[in-house]
Amino acid sequence: MSFVLTEEEQMLRDSAKDFLAAKSPVSELRRLRDEGCKDGFRHAVWRSMAEMGWNGIVIEEEFGGVDMGFTAAGVLLREMGRTLAATPFIPSAILSATLLRLAGSDAQKGEHLPKIAAGEAVYAFAFDEKARHDPGTIDTRATKDGNGFRLNGAKRFVACGNGADMLIVAARLEDDSVGFFLVDPKAAGVSKTMRRTVDSHVPADIDFNDVKLDGDAMLSGGADGQATFEHVLDVGRACLAAEQLGTAEEAFDRTLSYLKDRSQFGQPIGSFQGLQHRAAHMLGEIELAHSLVMKALRTLDENPSQAPLWIAAAKAKATEVSRHVTGEAIQMHGGIGMTDEHEIGFFFKRARAAGEFMGDDRFHAEKVATTSGY
CATH class of the missing domain: 1.20.140.10 (Butyryl-CoA Dehydrogenase, subunit A, domain 3)
Structure with a gap:
């Protein structure tokens, strides 16, 4: 196992350094804060990242990605850390994309992964329910309702949740196992409260009150x-x-x-x-x-x-x-x-x-x- 970057990874790092210096320097984070940007990031920058191939860094080529792996994703994020780039990269291109790869059906992957890779939509993974990280606590429930589900519960500090076009929500099923559900943030019963954290990012607290979901909203391709x-x-x-x-x-x-x-x-x-x-x-x-x-x-x-x-x-x-x-x-x-x-x-x-x-x-x-x- 080598800790030295490959030639391809070095090229990725150098292009990321130039792109972020031009498109997302520290001054841009200040500007987002001072303008009171409700989403916490620039959608134009997100689409430009997609044009660079970044949004599909862990997505298979058949779904529009480049599938370079997590080390390559880390190369990008290391440069983002240097400029404090405020982007939905981790919530959308890493967490949501990986979850869809592992738990989505072929149809779900075919519908959603290309949107992430192309920068057409921002996805957010809603999992935490307490003020501090506690993945063992999932009280949000999805109960069967005919051919679909009813979702009830609350998620806290959902990264990029205020500007997301689609949510993936972790919830308990009736047998207490964990399931994942695609939820439109504009659906009836979904309410969001915008937060501003000390680092000028904009997560959201999201409540689900008897949200009606179709049967195909549940990611159905994963076993455990x-x-x-x-x-x-x-x-x-x-x-x-x-x-x-x-x-x-x-x-x-x-x-x-x-x-x-x-x-x-x-x-x-x-x-x-x-x-x-x-x-x-x-x-x-x-x-x-x-x-x-x-x-x-x-x-x-x-x-x-x-x-x-x-x-x-x-x-x-x-x-x-x-x-x-x-x-x-x-x-x-x-x-x-x-x-x-x-x-x-x-x-x-x-x-x-x-x-x-x-x-x-x-x-x-x-x-x-x-x-x-x-």
Whole structure:
């Protein structure tokens, strides 16, 4: 297993770097926030990403994708983390696309996956029901109603839920197994409450009150709903860890540049030994997180049955490191780091919000321990 990017992956990284610098720099996140954008992302950028082939990165070619795998998806997300790109990439192109691949029938895949790959629609996966991530709690219920279902329950902090064209909802069936349902967010009985998180993203709380669904709304191509659910979450966690790594790397690079440029007492502050030690510690932690993220992504592609342990370790470490590095970045930038006018604060906020999504470092450290037999 190689942690070195292939030539194809390097080309993907370089094109992503150029695209995101032009289309989705940090200043664009500021603009979305200041304009009060209700969706939290630009649909034009989402369609441009589709033209680059990104939205179909884990979708088979027969459904309009490029099927390059999760390591390639991580390459993209690492660059998105560097520019804090606000996009529906993880909710739609990763979580929803992977869920449709695993649990959708041939007809469902043929209908929905091409829309994701082409950027024609944004899909959101609704799974959490508590303020903090707790995948074991699914109280939303889908009960049989003639040839269809009735859906009742509530989901919290659905990523990109406010701007989604289609929802995929995890719900309990009458035998307490887990099922997945395609739900039109405009259907009768569906109500949304827009949220704004500290990182200027826009998730939604979504309530389902006796929502009537046709029989074909249920994803019917998968055998084990619980195993599918756990795998899809793990896929999302590995990809999110790659984004967190990019956020930490960019915050470190900006801080290192500032240490070299900022002078105090007649010399660059980077010459002070105490700051050098702290910077060296950050670099070592970033390299460790990088190794774990690459291990998790490569294992997902090459030996997915062995991936859960490495994914938990990668998400735990990426969360810890991104929080630490962005915190140090604020301190080393001094007073300007605390101001909204300086961009470094956006990295600090994103690190904390991304750290909570799909489980924080404590959640995944415990998962590492239990997976290892402790």
